[in-house]
Amino acid sequence: MSRRTLLRGAALGAGAVALPSLLAACDSGPSGVSLGSNASDAVPKKAFAAAFAAYEKKSKKTVKVNTVNHENFQENINRYLQGTPDDVFMWFAGNRMQYFAQKGLLADISDLWQHFGGFSDALKKQSTGADGKQYFVPYYYYPWAVFHRKSVFQEKGYEIPKTFDEYRALAKRMQRDGLVPFAFGDKDGWPAMGTFDYLDMRANGYDFHIALLSGRKSWNSPQVKQVFDLWRGLLPYHQKGANGRTWQEAAQSLAQKKAGMTVLGLPHPGQQFAAADRDDLDFFPFPEIDSAFGRDAVEAPVDGFLMSKKARDKSGARELLTYLATPAAEDIYLASDPNNIAVNSGADTSAYTPLQKKAVQLVSGARQISQFMDRDTRPDFASTVLIQAIQQFLNRPDDIDGLVNDIERQKKQIFAAG
Structure with a gap:
């Protein structure tokens, strides 16, 4: 992934710079939710497609994925969120999430967190804004x-x-x-x-x-x-x-x-x-x-999903985020991308590769974890x-x-x- 442009986009003040609009939200319509994806590389793109397909089968609703080149996504994230963003989008935990929460560009999902299971207190902290509210659904980490x-x-x-x-x-x-x-x-x-x-x-x-x-x-x-x-x-x-x-x-x-x-x-x-x-x-x-x-x-950075404050299909976005917080959603993703580690303690680790198991041991044995x-x-x-x-x-x-x-x-x- 590219962070040079991620950071440049994140640091731009509201309306400070006019960037070309390379991100355009999908029209979710009444039966589906739109999702902004930065997973443009082949392996994660395929893995996310499998997870979203499983949700569609379960919910009978459509996920309209707007996949943008990873670097372009990061470059334009600030303008994207202030314009017409997708209902749900991929991003990062910690300060990267808190920055946009403080700008008022994210939807508060604290009530959803009350029903989430399998996330540690440390993960909840990484999903919490400076105001004490939760905005982020963690999906995987990687050491x-x-x-x-x-x-x-x-x-x-x-x-x-x-x-x-x-x-x-x-x-x-x-x-x-x-x-x-x-x-x-x-x-x-x-x-x-x-x-x-x-x-x-x-x-x-x-x-x-x-x-x-x-x-x-x-x-x-x-x-x-x-x-x-x-x-x-x-x-x-x-x-x-x-x-x-x-x-x-x-x-x-x-x-x-x-x-x-x-x-x-x-x-x-x-x-x-x-x-x-x-x-x-x-x-x-x-x-x-x-x-x-x-x-x-x-x-060991944590990646996941957020709901934009301007989401048009709010109920659909909340339902999708609730699904993405489940062990099953992580299991489906990791079956196609063995290069990350599930964050939910209920995820099935029996199919982990030796490298994934070693990564789990490395992080679980750490006394402190930094985000990058x-x-x-x-x-x-x-x-x-x-x-x-x-x-x-x-x-x-x-x-x-x-x-x-x-x-x-x-x-x-x-x-x-x-």
Whole structure:
């Protein structure tokens, strides 16, 4: 998925910029509900189609899906919601949802939540706006980790690194063996954020990381400088020209055995691997940097559905959201897309692949769970400052002091603006 444009769209003020209308809501009519979908990639598109078809069969109502290229959807989300949006649309938990709730663009579904089952308190919190009301139906999550091919590790005799020193030593060995140690693409502006998040949480802890992203810690502090310094030491082992490469291209180089590892979310490499090779995909947790924090924190974003405030078929939208909150709805989706994990505790996990089961263990064993940099901070700060700052660092990694001072200066301006 692309978050550069997601963030740019989310950060736009009401009416501040006139974007071309690339999103147009479907006409749901009296017997169906319209749904705005960003699932334009083949695997999730097919999986969602199966889930919606099951709802149609059960309810005898129609779901008219308006699928838009993922990047275009994110680019135009703000204008879309202020125009004539679909009744229901796909989006993200946490700050990404809260931003639009505060703008009054989402429908309150707190009464539906009173009857939902199988969602943890943590999931409810991620579905709740700043006003204490629920707006979001969580559907699946996916952890971020270090992905690799089992066959490459077996063939070369590589061992899974548990510490950062072992991680660097493995990268150096891969380079000697003719592999690119880390497949890496940041053309869309967001993939590199996952590496920063893990470096920060491993070096400084989850609490510092969240405080940093919420504006309560300084970006020019010694702790943040250490993060960029650690990252600078890894850059010689990353694919060159990351700012001109998509995450899909990076994941494909892992699938083609040209690269040894990559830091991404579970669906990203999974969707780029051929079905015959998918069993060869594996991952390990991002290694420990400071033993005081270990590997306690795991990055695991949650995706799901919301009802637009301007929904025309309100009763149909509420009925569809109620269905999507059930274990059965998740089971149908995951039968076609084994690259995500169900959020409902009642979902059937018996058909999970070994990789899915491992992902569940990773997240269930975490002491803290982050949502990802662009979901744990203000969208305007992420879009106008952090994307450019990280890409600038990738191009010129030696001026860390100048970089963090510039981030801190802009952070103070943005957070002071309220």
